[in-house]
Every structure is written in C-alpha cells, then in structure tokens.
Amino acid sequence: VVHGDELNYILSNDLYDKKKPTDSDRKVIDLMTTMWFNVASVGRPTPKLYGIVKTKWLAIQNPKKLRYCFIRSEKEVKMLEEMYLERAEFWEKLPLYSRQKDFKAEL
Numbered sequence: 001v002v003h004g005d006e007l008n009y010i011l012s013n014d015l016y017d018k019k020k021p022t023d024s025d026r027k028v029i030d031l032m033t034t035m036w037f038n039v040a041s042v043g044r045p046t047p048k049l050y051g052i053v054k055t056k057w058l059a060i061q062n063p064k065k066l067r068y069c070f071i072r073s074e075k076e077v078k079m080l081e082e083m084y085l086e087r088a089e090f091w092e093k094l095p096l097y098s099r100q101k102d103f104k105a106e107l
Contacts, residue, residue, distance in 0.1 A: 006032060027052060027074035045069070055079065064088075 021029065031052045035045035038053075045057040055077040057069045065081045066088055 024073055028071065031071070031074055031077070 034051070034053055035057070038047055039045050046053050046055070049056060052074060055069070056079075058067055058079050060067045064085075066083055066085065067079060067081045068083055069077065070080045071077050
C-alpha cells in the first residue's frame with residue numbers, strides 16, 4: 001500500500017463499493033477513521049487508548065529509524081521501525097536542491 005491508498009478503503013467509492021466489507025474490514029475502517037478524526041481534532045492519531053484504539057502511534061524520535069504504525073487487521077496493530085531503510089538511505093544521498101543552505105522556497 002502506498003500513501004493515499006487508504007482513501008479508497010475508508011471513503012465511499014463506486015469502484016470499491018461493489019465488494020461488501022467483512023466484519024474485520026469494518027473494524028479496520030472504524031480504527032482508521034477514529035485515528036483520522038483524532039489527528040484532525042487534537043493533532044495526534046492516538047491521544048489516548050480507548051475502544052478500538054489499543055496501540056499508541058508513537059512519534060518518530062530518530063529520522064533514521066522511520067517508525068510507523070503497521071495495521072494488518074483490527075487485532076494486529078503495532079509500531080515497527082526501519083521499513084525500507086535502504087530506500088531512505090538512497091534518497092538521503094541524492095544532492096537535492098532543498099538540502100543546500102542557500103535554497104529558498106517561494107510560493
């Protein structure tokens with residue numbers, strides 16, 4: 001799954017509405033929409049553990065470790081680290097303009 005793929009899972013869509021969600025699908029949808037609501041209302045996906053939210057989504061402490069929330073099902077939600085670390089290291093080595101000290105981002 002890539003960034004944005006969850007939108008088709010959470011939001012109504014003619015392409016995906018043909019398949020009826022299972023009970024497990026519904027629970028994951030509830031979990032994800034709860035986390036989205038929490039981010040919108042208080043700025044954090046898991047400000048407290050309650051109901052379906054049983055795992056605290058931890059902030060990244062070290063950019064080299066790329067901590068993320070892994071959701072396989074409503075029963076398997078956990079924090080993991082270093083997903084695709086070699087890919088991140090590749091991008092870090094590229095001479096991007098935004099890393100230069102004299103780079104100005106203007107609208």
